[in-house]
Amino acid sequence: MKDILGKTFECSCGKTHEVPDIEILETSIREAPDVFSDAFFIADLNTASLVDLPGKRSFVFNERRPLATMENVEKIVKASGDFPEIVSIGSGSLTDIARYAAYLSGKRFSCVPTAPSVDAYTSTVAPILVNGVKKTFMAIPPRRILLDIEVLRNAPMDLLRAGVGDIVAKIPARMDWILSHIVTGEYICDFVWDDMKDLLKEILLKSKDILNRERSAIKTLIEAHLVSGINMVIMGNSRPASGAEHMVSHLIEMFHEEKEEMPPFHGLTVMIGVFVSMKAYEALVEKKEIPLEEYSIEERRKELLELFEERKVEEFLKTYAGKKLPKIEADIVREPMESIYKEFFPHLKRTLETIDVNSMINSYSKDFLSKVVRLANTIRDRFTVLDVFDEMKILKNFSKIVF
Ligand SMILES: [Zn+2]
Ligand SMILES: [Zn+2]
Incomplete structure (x- = not known):
């Protein structure tokens, strides 16, 4: 990955891609105050103990999992005063808080x-909760990323599973993209x-080693995450990283937020989505018979209202109405899926077992999850395998047999 950072190149896809210039350094986390000698640090109760933070230039959230809310962003904008850079010591949410606070106050991140x-x-966007609603804001990529493999290796087990x-x-996100390319152009x-698939293969083969906290496997995992983030920056959107599986995850996360509950770690709900997409592609490629059944818009509205307030439901339905589903021939979409299916799926299946996807599935009722599968393609204007099933009128029955 390091050889493309900061470069601009003409791609075979016809576009010129610009890769952000991010410096990645591997060293002990204890060096952070010296490496970022004029920066302001933010941490939480879990991560603050990893570094001896200079009291005058740091803020520690008094909780174990601070949320990326606008209130927390504003807190950091204020606390960071005149320091020219904000550095987060933590995982997803802390990074989002620091990134957006730095962006708003014109600082480095x-x-x-x-x-x-x-x-x-490695991303440039920041998903922030504004009055309980998640909004994704444009922000800035990091200037530097400090990696301490010892720290990453010792992350909580659920964060490794989520990773x-x-x-x-x-x-499956790549397969959804190919599908959309064929069907919608x-x-x-x-x-x-191409910059991702070998890393993915390695991770599938080493998933047990990752959970056993083996150094080289953990290194591969963090590298893959950094590359994936950069891919989104190169594309200017999340298409390479997120398909139907993320819509399933997003719907579950929003359901928790609606009830003012803390959702599970992001990757834990994503793994349920990966399971769903895997089953969908399996059915498609293996030509499984799924009985046809109409799923009317009235039924969709009724089921959405069982999960969300009316205002949100109408918003979702508007998004769904804007999706024009073309007529789809199963054979045309099946063939291009076969090579990824054969190469990755046997390993993917085993990996999902290794990270114990069943414990996540079993933490919800079957009825709820199958509703999520039926509704996931309503919430976002992005074409995926669930739209193919919707158009073929097999979505409803697929949702009943998937778990
Ligand atoms: Zn390209
Ligand atoms: Zn994700």
């Missing part, structure tokens, strides 16, 4: 990831898959 759990570290869940999502780039 760097990060010290403490878990290989998400692909947000594997969020990274293997790139496999959406633009596609191969570079952002």
Whole structure:
């Protein structure tokens, strides 16, 4: 990855890609105050103990999992005063807080990831909760990323599982993108898959080693997350990293937020989505018979209202109405899926077992999850395998047999 950072190149997809110039250094986390000698640090109760933070230039959230809310961003904008840079010591949410606070106050931003759990570290956008609603803001990429493999290796087990869940999502996400390219003519780039697929293969083969906290496997995992984040920056959107599996995850996360509950770590709900996409592609490629059944818009509205307030439901339905689903021939979409299916799926299946996807599935009722599968393609204007099933009128029955 390091050889493309900061470069601009013409790609076989016809576009010129610009790769952000991020410096990645591998050293002990204890060096952070010296490495970022004029920066302001933010941490939480879990991560503050990893570094001897200079009291005058740091803020420690008095909780174990501070949320990326606008209030917390504003707190950091204020606390960071005249320091020219904000550095986060933590995982997803802390990184988002620091990134957006730095952007708003015109400062530089760097990060010290403490878990290989998400692909947000190298990203430029910041998902922030504004009055309980998640909004994704444009922000800035990090200037530097400090990696301490010892720290990453010792992250909580659920964050390691989540890290594997969020990274293997790139496999069905790629298939959804190819599908959309074929069916809707959406633009596609191969570079952002080619730079990722060998890392993904390695992770599938080493998933047990990751959970056993083996250094080289953890290194591969964090590298894959950094590359995935960069791929999104290169593309200017999350298409390479997020398909139907993320819509399933997003719906579950929003359901928790609606009830004012803390959702599970991102990658843990993503792994449920990966399971769903895997089953969908399996059915498609293996030509499984799924009985046809109409799923009317009235039924969709009724089921959405069982999960969300009316205002949100109408918003979702508007998004869904804007999706024009073309007529789809199963044979035309089946064939291009076969090579990824054969190469990755046997390993993907085993990996999902290793990270114990069943414990996540069993933490919800079957009825709820199958509703999520039926509704996931309503919430976002992005074409995926669930739209194919919707158009073929097999979505409803698929949702009943998937778990
Ligand atoms: Zn994700
Ligand atoms: Zn390209």
